Amino acid sequence: MRALSLSLSVAAVLGLAPACAHAQEAPQATEKSDAVAASDDPDAASTDDAKVPLDEIRRYVMVYNAVKQAYVDPVDDHALMQSAVRGLLLDLDPHSAYLQKADADDFNEQTRGAYDGVGLELQQLPEGGLRIVAPLDDGPAERAGLRSRDRIIAIDGKVLGPADADASAPLRGVAGSKVVLRVLREGTPKPFDVTLVRETIRTSSVRSRMLEPGFGYVRVGSFQAATAADFVKAVDGLQKSAGGPLRGLLIDLRSNPGGLLVGAVQIADELLDKGGIVSTKGRAMIGDSRFDATPGDRLQGAPVVLLVDAGSASAAEVLAGALHDNKRARVVGSRTFGKGSVQTLLPLDNGDSVKLTTARYYTPSGHSIQALGIVPDVVLKPEGGGARAMISEAALPRHLQGEEALEGDNAGDVLPGQKPVDAALAELKKMAGVVAVATAAPASARPKAKAQ
Known part of the structure; x- marks a missing residue:
């Protein structure tokens, strides 16, 4: 694959300490230099x-x-200047932010896959409070039943207001300590409290198992530094247990909030023999880059199904767009979140950093995902119907505009549980040429032959 270092280019143009990683929300420790x-x-x-x-x-x-x-x-003076600097980024878009050193360090830890907290991907709301984008797999928050779209309105009894610069900071703390969240949930008449015990979140972002003989399942919960390598190990392990090449692979990206762009690109490269993966376009040509696949398909052409929902965002959408546009996989589930922008972490000389949106990314067919998301080939609905857990980039205040405006509600659904996996497996088996065998009706239920 081939790519320009977007972060390094942007840092050089802005006269900031260069960030070395081309990433979507992907910071790297770098050497510092004086601003121009x-x-x-x-x-x-x-x-x-x-x-x-x-x-x-x-x-x-x-x-x-x-x-x-x-x-x-x-x-x-310092507090006033900090407020002024944050104000420079406040009205840009929901993903650009000023990060103090401790917050930047936490951001780094999350991409490395280990930090002390409760395991939540959060969005800070301008009116105060935090919206849950996605709970991380097997973290304290997921085990306590917190869901995408839940809103945290208070932490340890302190109501979160618009003036809280980093409302999520109290969620971090020493592993083993407790924190009480007051949560507001759509369809629930009153807020309720949830007590979580902080722990070291070592997010093994990849899990795998066999669904049926020949058909493997890989769950990718987020994209971290080791995600692509873990994906390769998982696929190789599944093929070893199958005694040969898989007949099909289901990749579960539900409620995957994204992370390092490079992880999505590398996984796409493992499954593609040729073709584009993703391109980025910034304000100037120096921000433009492109990733292409290199020869070699780890699955040797076996069919692939991607399972997505409204919580699938960012790098997860890059992977879905790459495999879908190259006709390498079918997408099953619900419309994805629609975060089609690249964030670059630009370190400052005092240890703080600016997380700045520097480019939009485009699928191999040239379409932007921004505020639109990926529309699945096979649409699934939440089990039981009822109120929708709506969540999308297009619903965020100050979001970047996409290449086209959609009228009305274009948000997808969150699809928890096993039934979406069963539906995606049925689609995968169909692609593999497995014919579903109908169960014979009992004799009493069969229509009687007419007398001749």
Whole structure:
């Protein structure tokens, strides 16, 4: 495969410490350097996007001085500057954010696959509180029954308001300690409390088993540094237990929130013999890159089904789009989340970082997933019907626009449980040429022959 380092290019353009990984929410420890000094020439500021707009800076200083001199209570200089810097990113899109050093370290830990917490992928809400995008597999939150779309409105009795810069911080802590969440759930009349015990979340992002002789199942819960290698081990193990090549493989990406883009690209490369995987397009040509498959299909052409739902986001959508557009797999489930943007972690000289949306990604056919998601070939509905657990990028405030606007509700459904797996397996067996055998009706239920 072939690719430009988008993170490194963007860091160089912005004059920040270079980030070495081309990633979707994928930070890497890097060497730090001084930022490029801004020009003092007002004319240059008005003609060059890279220069500082001095009139706007003067206006900021006036507001800063007003707050310092006239606000009802004294305000710490550092706290005020931190608020101002966060404000630069506040109205961009839901995924760009200023991360203090501790938060950036936590972000790094999650992509490495080990951190102390409760196992939740979260979205901070502008009106206050946290929305659960997805609970991580076998974490304290999933075991306690928390679901995608649940809203956390208080932590340890403290109500989460709009002013909380990092409302998720109290969820982190020493393994073995307890934290109480107050949760609001659609269809439940009153908030309820859930007590979780923090633990070291070592997210083994890949699990596997045989569903039936010849048909394997691989669950990919998120994309971390070791996910692609773990996927290869899982597939090889399934083929060994099958005594030869698999007849078909079901890859379960439900409620997979994404993670490192490179993991999705590498898994796609393992299943493709040729063709594009994904491309990225940023504001300038320096942000453009492309990944292509290299020869070799680990499954030797055996059919593949991808199981997705509304919680499948980001890198999970890259994998689904790559295999679908290359006609290598069928997608079964519900419309995916629709996060088609690349985030780059740009370290600053004080240890903090800026998580900045730097590009959109495109499937091999040239379509953007942003705010649209992947539409499955076979659509499944939640078991039992009832109220939908709606969740989508298009529903987030300030989301980036996609290549086309969809009218009405385009959100998918969350599909928990075993029945979606059974439906996806039936589709996989159909692709493999296995004919379903109808069970014979009992004699009493058979229609009687007419007398002649």
